[in-house]
Amino acid sequence: MIAVHNLSKKYGGKTVLNIDSMKIPRGQSFGLVGNNGAGKTTLFNLLLDLIPATTGHIKNHDIQVNQSEAWKPFTTAFIDESFLIGYLTPEEYFYFIGELRGRNKADVDALLAQFEDFFHGEILGQNKYLRDLSKGNQKKAGIVASFIGNSEVVILDEPFANLDPTTQIRLKAIIKDLAAKEGVTVLVSSHDLMHVTEVCERIVVLNKGEIVKDIQTSAQTLKELETFFAGGEFIPTTEEPRSNP
């Protein structure tokens, strides 16, 4: 379980994130939506202890992320291209990550074989360094790297952006599979309301750093989100919004 407690992040007096309390139970597929500057990436960066919180803290499986690093073995993420090492080939990168996560070459190869469709023949065996791949292909490599090492918490920031339609559809299937696995918590942020409602059981809407909506996905969710982002009125769902599941 991931528990956020009294969390806030300020830059020069300006609050960019402020969450009193939020809990993400183990095994949930969690979607984060919001406009630019809503604080989505900030929340993920805080969860990975890449930036220090101004107040409060996050606990990942009861480990406070800024005090111990014991969360690292079971947490993986792909935030942006800065998670890639440009001068490695995709294969070398996967093996490197594998090694950091205690997986040997054969393990990594076995995992990569499952993603042959997803790679669409554009990643492996191309004799290209990651820095020379297209944005979309870089993203594919980064996303798959976050699946190495059977982690229990997978964080993907904007995984659908820059991907072609076929790959988007395949990625949705992959995320759904992952979320269906016992005990794997998937956190996804996206600008694409349709994708996120399709793959996530729960959706949290951030606006200017605050949680403005927290809903269990249902048939009406997409409509509700669209209305909200169009600036329309809030239509309550039949389900209770749950902030403390």
Added chain:
Amino acid sequence: MFKRFISLQWKAFFRSASFGKSVGIKIFMAFMGLYLLASLAILGGTLYFILRKLAPTEGPMWVLSQFLIYWVLAELFFRYFMQKLPVMDIKPLLINNIKRAKIVNYILGKSIFSGFNLLTLVTFVPFAIVLLIKGYPAVNVSVWLLAMLAMALCANFLNFLINKNDIALGVIIALLVLFWGLEYFGIISITNLFGPIFHALYAYPLTVLIPLGVLLALYFLNFNHLKKILYLDGALKGKAKEAKASDLTWTRRFGEMAPFLQLDLKLIWRNKRTKTQVWISLLFVFYGLIFYTQEIYANMVGIHVFLGIFMTGIFLANFGQFIPAWDSAYYGMMMSQNIPLRKYLESKALLITVSVVAMFFLTIPYIYFGWKVFAVNTACAIYNLGINIPVILYFGSFNKKRIELDQSPFGNMQGTSAVQFLVMLPVLGAPILLFSILNWLVSFEAAISSLVGLGILGYAFKNKLLDFVTQQYANKKHVMLQGFRQKNG
């Protein structure tokens, strides 16, 4: 339109990443620039008298003309490495309402104002002034100056046509070596061959039309060529090198350190800046020749310690001072991964250790200059291994400037901050001071043993020291991450 281009250029200069640097670095860079220009101006101003002294029987103009062929070849050689037509800058202009011809003229015209052409101007204008004062005919001198500038611009445009072609570089180097060889072994006197040709530019003012004509032709060639390839899949296409995957299995024996060692080796070998630095480091082995061969330095132990630390530790300084900024582009990933920071640092330490040992072996031939030289170099290598490696790693924890790996190291101040200057005090200053004092107060042997002793002591406490450094890196994690994210730091 021209005014627009100028304003664009103005902004490009004042808003460039290097201009936004801290005041200290700006002053330092400005100082170095001025120093270079001043040196050249002084060279130009005194060239007349130098040449007079070197060859009292011949006219300075005649002597200079004989060596101009080497000047031209050397200029091409340096331009090859350091100058490139910045075609990428014009990408945004392409889709706007500007004629292609105008864009091409803009970028070519802009290159006329590059610093390289300034070098010729700064050197030869003072020289021409001295000639005028000495009563040389004004017409001949000014036309000759014009010819020199035209030749500099010819080199400028020829270099763009060469455009980093390795064969052309080979030709330039081959010519330089061949000419020197022919001259040295007295087969053909190249200086006598080319002397009259270049001297004609002074003696017969009308010949200035030749360099001017060549310049026009080169400009025209550049213009046509550039206009033809000014497409996204032509000149504006980034070059992608074919990747050569390597698994470096031999690193396995280093256990947990292996993945980092592999990563570091690839980092060094596959990126322009680091790779060039390896070559530069190797070249510095010859640095000693400048000092050891001169009588004045024979008894200055301070200089010897400086050389010892410097030559065996050049890679330590060049590579070490920017740890961990080399990994800045993906430091976020590193920090969110399950990595033992300690192993990460140990891998860097091992690499530097290997470099120090290798550089030490390369300096062994200096034993030719006496056993004392050898003793100092050995002591310095041991001091580098024991003390300077942990010191440079410790100072690395203060680095928070991003480095883009694929840029050339020449004149590249990226990643540089006050840390790089401060670290030189303990790394270079401390051993020189310590050695000099002990050598003066006690004896040479005592000074040597103190450096060796400190080095061994440092090596004995290596684990403790590395633990401390690791803790520093952990403490500074967020500051580093924040700094490495700033692209224009």
